[in-house]
Amino acid sequence: MPSPREPTPPNPERLQAPVARLLRPLVRLLIRSGITFPAVTNILRELYVNVAEYDFALSGKEQTDSRVSLLTGIHRKEVRRLRGAGAPVSTVPASLSRTSRILSRWLAAPEFTDANGRPLPLPRTADQPSLPSFESLVVSVTRDVRPRAVLDEWLDRRIVTIDADDRIVLAETAVIPSGGSEQQLYYFGRNLHDHAAAAVANILSAEPQFMERAVHYDGLSEELARKLEQRSRELGTEVLREANREAHAASETDGGGGWRWTLGIYIYREAAADETARPFSADDDAPEAGS
Known part of the structure; x- marks a missing residue:
């Protein structure tokens, strides 16, 4: 029996309607993108096995094909084939990670923002090391790529523009990925996952864990x-x-750690x-x- 701190999960019948509403816009996207129902069932089958294998393992006991099959309703032969495959992982594209870190610093660090917290227009380089510049911004985040290469990429993607004084200006829409881009699809998976994970944690907790x-x-x-x-x-x-x-x-x-x-x-x-x-x-x- 669940302890007082672990409330009984919602009845399956009660859960179906909100889940259907949650999935409807995703199904619209899948159909528009040419992802068929059989393809989705393959993804779900793998996820069911993976979640049951790792998230529902009993303490001190080895997870078995029979138990995973019982939890998921998937035949043991299929469970045996899929176990250990690992859940699909949405890896952060290197260019996206670098861009996000540079933009975050430009939007937050006092030396790169004005009195109102707005990102300053930056000269390409500065005469004095203590003065802000686009070069010093990039170098403060990474030395793996030349500032000029970052600038060329950002100009092409319209993340920045060059003003009349030859300063680099952050575009208003710089933090909004373009439709269907690699960056947008990455955040599509990340953001919806985090929102859903927070909501699920609240449902499965005696008291809400997260503001949602x-x-x-x-x-x-x-x-x-x-x-x-x-x-x-x-x-x-x-x-x-x-x-x-x-x-x-x-x-x-x-000091850093393993949390996000x-x-x-x-x-x-x-x-x-x-x-x-x-x-x-x-x-x-x-x-x-x-x-």
């Missing part, structure tokens, strides 16, 4: 929905910038399928969704 909440209003006009979206972008961007500044400053003196941390914000609007939806009123519950 949203503010939502239904029955709005399209004009108001767009205004709220724009304002949300402004608020979210400021929160992420401030979090990046604080995390960067703290990490400078941190993510702060995510999402915004969404759509035409409601229910035409009878009405605006929120004072008679309703508070317009905030918890975990």
Whole structure:
């Protein structure tokens, strides 16, 4: 029997509807991308075996094909074939990791930002080592690639531009990967994984472990929905910038370890399928969704 600190997982029947809603946009993406149902079942089969093998192993006991088969409903012959294959891993592309680290420093380090925390336009090089430059920015993060090579790549990807004073300026959209790019697909997997992992941890815990909440209003006009979206972008961007500044400053003196941390914000609007939806009123519950 589960202990008081380990609540009983949701009934399978109750879980099916929210899972279907969760998967619907993913299925839309899979169909548009030409990934068929049989291909998805192969991925799920491997994941079921891998999760059962490693996440549901009993302490002090060797995990067996029979137990994995019992947990997953997959035939023992298939379990035997798939065990030990390892779960699919989303490796960080080298160029993405380097770009993220340089951008993070440009957006956070005091020597590369103005009094309002905005990234400074940077000269290519500086006459004095103590003055900020694009070269010193890149070198402060990595010496494995020449600053000029980074600049050429970023100009091609429109991450930066050159102003009239020959300074390198960070583009407003620099931290937003282009549609379908390697960078976007990497963060697609990482961000959705972390959001889902936080929500699942909260469901399986006696008390919520992570903040996982949203503010939502239904029955709005399209004009108001767009205004709220724009304002949300402004608020979210400021929160992420401030979090990046604080995390960067703290990490400078941190001893390091095997942990990672993510702060995510999402915004969404759509035409409601229910035409009878009405605006929120004072008679309703508070317009905030918890975990």
